[in-house]
Amino acid sequence: MPDLLAEEMATELDSDLAEAQADGVSATEILGESDPRRFAANWAGERGLVSEPRPPKRRRRIWLWIVVALFLVLFATWLALQAVGSGSATSGPSVEVTPPRRVSVPNVIGMKACRAVRTVAHSGVDDWRVIGHQHGYTCDLVVVGQSPAGHVIRRDGQPVIVRLRLGRS
């Protein structure tokens, strides 16, 4: 509190209380307060020397709102990160979540070996084998048999593997 104002308050009260005492009026009646601290706090508050303290409940409530807001922000950030993560996972070119339930096995009987293998490899089957030619084969051989035969088949949880038997035309 500035000294000048304190001095002014003290002088004013001193004179008034002396006069009140002469009239037989008690100090409490004049000040309206029996607690000097409370009186000083009121006086300083009304003079604008100190800001009035906020009720503690209100302060607690503000903190509660801050905590709730922080939690919501963190939760929203977590959700956003989850969405970005799952988005990048599904857009990746190498991940095939589930293979098609149906696959069309081409009929390559009578086809030259190399062309038949290419055709089968690009048909969507899971794998292929050339039977009876473990040490390699030449493209002039032809397919004389295949299993399964050329048709649309349904996957039953097992990989679709095409076996080709080669021979001379």
Add this chain to the structure above:
Amino acid sequence: MRRMASESRRSQMLRGVLDLCLLAVVVDEPAYGYEMTRRLRERGLSTVGEGSIYPLLGRLEREGLVATHREASDGGPPRKYYSASPSGRRALAEGVRAWRDVRGEVDSVLATIEAEVA
């Protein structure tokens, strides 16, 4: 217990209009603090309770509703005199109008109630 509650209610009601009462006692003639208390007593307001006039005078001065000056006193230090400023007079007129409206409305509601004293 009941008396304390009654005094508390009186004090709360008075707090809303005590500034008007202070302006009213200095609107015609300046007065220093204790003299204002004396004028309030003369007009029937004997105790101001928790709402001491001194903090309130500080607010009125800060808001420019009262003007102050110092005058020499008999034998003591100069005394601080308060008088209603032009804006204080306007505030007093508006406040009195608002008080009469509220008083009338509350009286209308409470008029039919008979106060019972146990």
